Every structure is written in C-alpha cells, then in structure tokens.
Amino acid sequence: xxxxxxxxxxxxxxxxxxxxxxxxxxxxxxxxxxxxxxxxxxxxxxxxxxxxxxxxxxxxxxxxxxxxxxxxxxxxxxxxxxxxx
Amino acid sequence: xxxxxxxxxxxxxxxxxxxxxxxxxxxxxxxxxxxxxxxxxxxxxxxxxxxxxxxxxxxxxxxxxxxxxxxxxxxxxxxxxxxxxxxxxxxxxxxxxxxxxxxxxxxxxxxxxxxxxxxxxxxxxxxxxxxxxxxxxxxxxxxxxxxxxxxxxxxxxxxxxxxxxxxxxxxxxxxxxxxxxxxxxxxxxxx
Numbered sequence: 001x002x003x004x005x006x007x008x009x010x011x012x013x014x015x016x017x018x019x020x021x022x023x024x025x026x027x028x029x030x031x032x033x034x035x036x037x038x039x040x041x042x043x044x045x046x047x048x049x050x051x052x053x054x055x056x057x058x059x060x061x062x063x064x065x066x067x068x069x070x071x072x073x074x075x076x077x078x079x080x081x082x083x084x085x
Numbered sequence: 086x087x088x089x090x091x092x093x094x095x096x097x098x099x100x101x102x103x104x105x106x107x108x109x110x111x112x113x114x115x116x117x118x119x120x121x122x123x124x125x126x127x128x129x130x131x132x133x134x135x136x137x138x139x140x141x142x143x144x145x146x147x148x149x150x151x152x153x154x155x156x157x158x159x160x161x162x163x164x165x166x167x168x169x170x171x172x173x174x175x176x177x178x179x180x181x182x183x184x185x186x187x188x189x190x191x192x193x194x195x196x197x198x199x200x201x202x203x204x205x206x207x208x209x210x211x212x213x214x215x216x217x218x219x220x221x222x223x224x225x226x227x228x229x230x231x232x233x234x235x236x237x238x239x240x241x242x243x244x245x246x247x248x249x250x251x252x253x254x255x256x257x258x259x260x261x262x263x264x265x266x267x268x269x270x271x272x273x274x275x276x
Contacts, residue, residue, distance in 0.1 A: 012232060019236045024243075039209065042216035045239060049223045052246040059253040060151040066260040068144040 020045055121244035126161065131252050133157040152176065158249050167234075168242045171226020 020041035120126060137153035138145070145153070156176045162169035220235060221228045224242050227235050 015233065019240065022240070037209070039212040039216055042213065042220060045243070046216065046219050046223055049220075049239075049243060049246065052243070052250060053223075055250045056151060056154065056246070056253065057147070059250065059257055060154065061147045062257045063138070063253065063260070064145055064147040064150045066257060066264065067138065067141075067150070070260060070264060 017041060024048060121241075121248045127248055127252055130157060130161040130248060131256070133160055134252060134256065154249060154253060158245055162241070162245060166241050167227055167230070167238050168225045169245075175225070 017038045020038070024041070024044060134154055134157045137157045138150065141149050141153055155172050159169040159172035159176075164170050164173065217232055217235065220239060221230060224235070224238050227238050230238065
C-alpha cells in the first residue's frame, strides 16, 4: 500500500472530497458542495489545522502566564478541578 | 472493538470492498468526530490536562504547557490513532523532531514546476498531491501515509484539536476568573 503513489483515481478523489467535507462541518455548510474541489478542501483543511495550532499556542502562552501568577494559590487548582468534574 | 454505525459486522463479505470500505470509513470518521465532542471526553481530557500541568511544577514555560496539553491529548486518544502514538513517542524520546509546523527540514522544499502543465487533469492531480503532502506534515506522524489513511487521521486529529482548544480556553478563563475574584479589593481599586 505504501508504494502506491502513482495516479490517484477519480474514485479516490471523490472519496477524498466527501471525507473532507465531513471533516469541516462549519465551512461545508457555507460553501456549496459542488464548488469545492479536492484541492480547495485540502487547502482549507490545512489552514484550519494551522489556525488550531496557533490557538493552542496562544492558549499555552496564556496558561503559562496565568499559572505563574497563581503560584501561591493552590486552592484555585481545586476550584478548577471541581469545575471540570 | 465496537464499530459504530457500520453496516458490516466487521469482517463480512469482501465482494465490493471499495464501496463498503468507503461507507464504513465515512461512518467511522463521523464516529470519531462525535467521540471527541462528548462531554465525557472533555472531562477526561480536562483532568489529564490538569495532571500534566501540575506535573510541570508551578511556573511552566509556554512550550512546556503546550507539550503537556499535547501529551494529555494523545493519552486521551488512547493510542488508537497514528497521530496520538506519534505524539507520545516524541514525548518519550525527547528529540527535537520536526514539529508539525514543518519549517525545519529544507531538503527539497522547492515547489515543483507547476507551470509546465501537461493537461488540466494532471495539473489538478498534482495540486491535490501537493496539498496532501502539506497535510501529512501538519498531522503528527503521518508524513508517509497514503491518502485514505491520512484523511482518517486528519479527521480524528481535527476533532481532537477542537476539543483541546475548547478545554484549554475554558481552563484559562476559569483561572483568570478565579484570580480576579481572589485579588484583594484595595489593590484592584484604581486611585
């Protein structure tokens, strides 16, 4: 299976398209199904993943800062945990 | 392994394998998405995230926070996907691997000559392949995966990332709110 990097058949392309559209539920609602090609959907997926990565990085910065200032307040960790329960 | 919503009992007839496989995989893709969206998964991840953050020891660097969040996410995935296993392995090995941003290795990063198009069909196919390659670099551990498997991993990874963002944001908001409320009144008053 790994050496099968030859031509991608049309069936596979259609399968790609349907899978990608299931992947991005929000954007597929807005965009029409027939208009988006596989390439466009793949590009959307890539940029979506990149934006999610960026969000995680920003949130990591934020959490790091918050945790450094909450050093002494250990009851806060308990509060948070009870919130998540 | 329970397959949700699949027509086959898992190992049925293999007559028209491609169509039944696509149906099974599409329903499985939806199942993975809903799996990450359940409250249970969020709670599990939240708890793991807290444990990982507590293990960093008080004042972690942003990179350490991200590493904790990612390894907690991979643990919550229970090693069922390739990307989660790749994250867990990279944490254990502690090498500076190529991050999912893909900007370190510049071996052959030059763009293939797209201007020399043979036909429209071949050009489109080349674009698709190029984008698939970019996608493979974004999802951990999925560089050399063929397209169908890569998409499955991507589906699960995207859903997991969404949950990760949601949980981290909730945690950060809660921490910020707790700090605001615990700040002593005379200090917060602006004179």
